[in-house]
Amino acid sequence: MGxxxxxxxFWDLDDTVLDTLSGRADALTATYEEIIGERPDARELWRMHLGVTIEALAKELTGNDWPRFVERYRAIYYASKEPLEPYPGVVETLEALSSDGLDMAIVTSKISWGARGELERAGLLDYFAAVVGWDDCARPKPAPDPLLVAMERTGQKEPAQIAYVGDVxxxxxxxxxxGCRAIGASWGSLxxxxxxxxxxxxxxxxxxAVLAYVRRSRRPIA
Structure with a gap:
C-alpha cells in the first residue's frame, strides 16, 4: 500500500448517507407557512440552496426573524418519527470499508446533535469514529474547517489520504x-x-463506486 x-x-449525511429530503421538505413547508404565511416549493428551495445550513437559509428567507424560523423548523423536523432510510448500497459500502480497516466520519452542515441522533435511529452511528456538524467549527463548508476537525478527531494526519463523499x-x-480527495455522490444529489x-x-x-475507488488506491504497488 503506497x-x-x-x-x-468522510461522508456528508443528507442526500449522501441518509435519504432525508422528504422530512426536510415537510418541515420546511410547515415552518414557512407558519412564519411567512405562504406555501413554498420546499424541494426547490433546498435545491437552490444546496449545502447551506438551516441558519443561513432562514436568514435569507426571514432576515432578523431567523432564530424563530430555525427553532420551529428543528422542532418540527426532529419530532418526526418517520423511518430514516440509507440509500441503497450505503450500508454494504460502510460495512466493507469498516472491514477493510478504514476510519470513517460524518461531516455535515447539520447541527451535530441532530446528525448523531439520526445516525443512531438509522442504526449507522457505530460505523463512524466522529460526527462533525457546523456547530463544531468556526466556519461551515465550503470552508475546510469541518474536515480539519474530523481529521483531528479521527487521528488522520495526511489530507491526501482522505476521501470526502458528498452530494453538493x-x-x-x-x-x-x-487537501482531501473529493467524491461526488450523484445517487442522492438534487x-x-x-x-x-x-x-x-x-x-x-x-x-x-466509492468502495471500488478506495480499494483501487490501496492495491499493493508492484
Missing part, C-alpha cells in the same frame, strides 16, 4: 480546500449537473 492509498473516508458542490470545494461541474475526483452513481 502513499496515495486512501486511509479514511460545497462538499467538493471543502474537500479541495482541506442537482447532479452542478455536482459534475464542480469536478470531483470521482462522480459516483452508486455507493459501491
Amino acid at each position: 502513499p496515495s492509498a486512501v486511509k479514511a473516508v 458542490p460545497t462538499d467538493v470545494q471543502a474537500a479541495r480546500a482541506a 442537482d447532479p449537473e452542478r455536482l459534475r461541474a464542480a469536478e470531483p475526483d470521482l462522480l459516483a452513481e452508486h455507493p459501491s
Whole structure:
C-alpha cells in the first residue's frame, strides 16, 4: 500500500448517507407557512440552496426573524418519527470499508446533535469514529474547517489520504480546500449537473463506486 492509498473516508449525511429530503421538505413547508404565511416549493428551495445550513437559509428567507424560523423548523423536523432510510448500497459500502480497516466520519452542515441522533435511529452511528456538524467549527463548508476537525478527531494526519463523499458542490470545494480527495455522490444529489461541474475526483452513481475507488488506491504497488 503506497502513499496515495486512501486511509479514511468522510461522508456528508443528507442526500449522501441518509435519504432525508422528504422530512426536510415537510418541515420546511410547515415552518414557512407558519412564519411567512405562504406555501413554498420546499424541494426547490433546498435545491437552490444546496449545502447551506438551516441558519443561513432562514436568514435569507426571514432576515432578523431567523432564530424563530430555525427553532420551529428543528422542532418540527426532529419530532418526526418517520423511518430514516440509507440509500441503497450505503450500508454494504460502510460495512466493507469498516472491514477493510478504514476510519470513517460524518461531516455535515447539520447541527451535530441532530446528525448523531439520526445516525443512531438509522442504526449507522457505530460505523463512524466522529460526527462533525457546523456547530463544531468556526466556519461551515465550503470552508475546510469541518474536515480539519474530523481529521483531528479521527487521528488522520495526511489530507491526501482522505476521501470526502458528498452530494453538493460545497462538499467538493471543502474537500479541495482541506487537501482531501473529493467524491461526488450523484445517487442522492438534487442537482447532479452542478455536482459534475464542480469536478470531483470521482462522480459516483452508486455507493459501491466509492468502495471500488478506495480499494483501487490501496492495491499493493508492484
